[in-house]
Amino acid sequence: xxVNVNVYECMFLLDTNKVAGxxxxxxxxxxxxxxxxxxxxxxxxxxxxxxxxxxxxxxKKALYxxxxxxxxxxxxxEVEKDCLLNENILRFLFLKIDPKLVDVMVSLAREDRPVxxxxxxQDPTGEDYFQEDDxxxxxxxxxxxxxxxxxxxx
Numbered sequence: 001x002x003v004n005v006n007v008y009e010c011m012f013l014l015d016t017n018k019v020a021g022x023x024x025x026x027x028x029x030x031x032x033x034x035x036x037x038x039x040x041x042x043x044x045x046x047x048x049x050x051x052x053x054x055x056x057x058x059x060k061k062a063l064y065x066x067x068x069x070x071x072x073x074x075x076x077x078e079v080e081k082d083c084l085l086n087e088n089i090l091r092f093l094f095l096k097i098d099p100k101l102v103d104v105m106v107s108l109a110r111e112d113r114p115v116x117x118x119x120x121x122q123d124p125t126g127e128d129y130f131q132e133d134d135x136x137x138x139x140x141x142x143x144x145x146x147x148x149x150x151x152x153x154x
Contacts, residue, residue, distance in 0.1 A: 023065070033079060038071065038072070045066055
């Protein structure tokens with residue numbers, strides 16, 4: 001029985017207290033986990049150092065580390081188990097990439113500043129804000145209403 005080899009996009013949130021400006025040690029740990037399970041690393045790079053939306057394992061900030069790997073699907077379960085045991089990895093996510101998109105995704109990941117980061121628009125104040133559009137006002141907090149409005153209209 002032949003096992004399919006897939007390409008995965010992997011995003012790791014690494015503890016910035018342990019990175020301390022030197023990602024080499026943590027990147028070597030991640031590579032060791034992957035090589036142990038016969039994964040071929042296509043791309044490996046620090047993506048961004050950001051404040052988290054909520055605390056993760058007591059941390060308010062993390063280094064996002066991006067990898068593209070090629071490996072057999074069944075081995076992914078063992079890789080995830082090893083990642084859970086590594087205290088330097090706060091969170092991780094593996095996404096299977098459609099074979100038609102692999103070349104494009106890998107080439108974009110090789111760029112110094114990925115296109116996704118260049119196109120993100122953030123509010124310069126860092127605060128949430130409310131905008132109305134042609135669909136009318138929106139509510140926050142889920143289905144039943146009662147959400148807080150941020151447009152200063154009463």
